[in-house]
Amino acid sequence: MGLDLYHGELYWPHTLKDIPSYPRLEEDVFCDVLIIGGGMSGAIAANILANEDLEIVLADKRKIGHGSSAANTGLLQYSNDMMLHEFAQTIGEEKAVRFYELCFEAMKDLKDIASSLTEDVQFKERKSLYYASSQTDADKLKTEYAMLKKHGFPVEYLDDNQMKERFGFSKPAAILTEGDAEVNPQRLVIQLIKEAALKQNVRVYEQTNVQEQSFIDGYWQIKADSGAIIHAKKIIYSTGYEAALHTDRLGAELNRSFAIATSRLENFAGWEGQCMIWETKRPYFYMRTTYDGRIVAGGLDEDPMEAPQDAKVLKKYGERLLEKIKEHFPEYVMDVDYVYGATFGESADGRPFIGKHPSKDGIFYCLGYGGNGTVYSMLGAKIIRDIILYGKHPDEELVAPDRPEKKLYSK
Template sequence: MELINGKTFWPTTFTSHPHYPVLQENLSCDCLIIGGGMGGALSAKLLTDQGIDTVVIDKRDIGYGSSMANTGLLQYTNDKRLTSCIQTFGEERGVRFYELCRDAMQHLEKISSKLEIDPWFVPRTSLYCASHEEDVPLLEEEYRNLKHYGFDVELWDQEEISAVFPFSKRAALYTSGDAEVNPFRLVHSLFHSASRQGARVYAHSELTHCDYDENGALCYTPDGTVRAKHVIFSTGYETQEIKKDRGAYLQSTYAIATKPLQDLSSWHKRSLIWETERPYLYMRTTPDGRILAGGLDENRPREEQRAIKAVHKGEILLQKIAEYFPLPDLEVDYAWEAVFGSTHDGLPLIGPHPDYPNSYFVEGYGGNGTVYSMIAASLIVDAITGKQNPDMNLFSLTRTSKPSPVQPTT
């Protein structure tokens, strides 16, 4: 699967990143991670922190899958609002999901602060804007529920928004505890740390198949094998080529990076900005003064249309940025289209699958993929080290039904 079409920004920020060899021998380990993206990197870091002998393989260069298309907005809030989570999953499970996202944000910050290669992790606030007048009651209800369950949130009215931004919206939620990151640098920094702690990392080493038995799995690449007690499939959206999850679906998403801008002083605290409209728009800044924007998700175009779509959607994203920030020097520098996965119920897919013994899957599908990958890595490492964590049940790959709705507190 070709995950990305167009010109992505992040690799230009780290041209001297580490490179890893091709697997050309037969190895054994405690845990094999298949996939050198965000989920694999976080899993490798947590496993090696626990002293677990770990091998990683990827069919591409490390970090050259969907991590290159990731725009690096990290938030505890989700595409699926807390109110909707409570209505769908019940109060306990809906709130717990949001708590896990908040905890994952804190975990990401802690890990990032100790990495040798700077991942450009910067704490940020977020502004979640009402796109239309009819969205205001939804935000008001969401504010009441977030506040009731202890999340750090403010409800801003039109006057408060226009006082600190060059645009006006009828209402917005203003949250703390979020962040921006350079996802490409973060992936490489995590693998650099894991490899220094003993992880063996291999690029251009595609999994061809696995044979399972009661002791684990024997996994084959074109030039080598890995005997592992546990296997973590962190293959992102390409997981759907390994096994088809009926609760998941793939779309296309679009993003741009502008050329560096001379003055971003009108952007209050460089907050992350997104909106209630679907498909939505989201925006952030970069350390070198660019604006990154993305969204406009849609059904995947035909392969021959992808490059044209990337350019066209990039122009639309630039126009939308200008509606928020009418700056004189806005110009697209990088534009790309990428495969993007979601689930029908709004939760990622994490954990074991009955058809794959001694294996776990990291499928951080949805707008908070990095946060979900942090949750997944923590839960799976708990399972591998023998710690029973009931939170894994929330993200079961075989979930088929929903609990009876529980009305949110208002």
């Protein structure tokens, strides 16, 4: 049995039209690279690798784009759940800054890849407002502002008066960063794979569950549930929160988070630039707007892995998130149109798991554990591409799956 990734009613599927269909794998195939998983990581990897002289196969056990990507809230940010100055305290300032630079570069790459697509994926550049939930956290934000500014990241510091004047709600302090964006994540995944599949060197299969078997004569043998065998020189596991990558040893955790999409509003008066908003408190609350005038908000993270199925319980969580929105913008008149709970994964040290398998040559992982999953997927696809083509990437050790475990914080 697979993991139930979400319960409740999702918003993004209601925005889709003309969803492509792909065949189930029924006969043996050979390829240079097999990508297992047709979510965000697999979609970006397929799109990036499709430009190389490689034969690519992508297989997903579900319909393409209908796993965790359907529950993604579509906030794309280079800032991490771990602040830059917190990373610097644990892995050193040079490595911490380089990790943030990789995320910042990935944001630019996401903009480029979204703009290259032939259909609109509702990608919109936005600023991010990160506010202090308490006076104690205001001091942390001052430290973070200084660190970001020192290393050239576009950032502005706001005190409580500036917050009130510009956003209408009062918090002890905030930092306003540039370079982020919002997107319709499910549209992005589906369109990335659709356009990759149009290329001669990419074959896509859905409703195809696969299992690693053996390594023979330079090829990994991967058996599909139909009995067909995929012979692949390289494998990329982009299976998200369902990956069995020694997660206990690495300190990865699975829990559940909740999200809503509100009814439509006529305008967002007082919400400067419709920037994305999140807070320093853990677990944190966050919110963004959508193309059709809704607010998507999330948070209320909990330890249990799977979201409750009871509609009354989900309704209660939805009402709590709606109240959080109204604490910021009490004049907005809205209801909850969609509410769901979803499985969410994060690593113990705040970084994704990307790169070579610790002991199996030719096997890679692209697992974007954390609040920046889409950004991690982008930087991960580029790192793995370079390792496949050139044997290495200068930053691979920062996100390597076999890096030493080091827990940075607890919620």
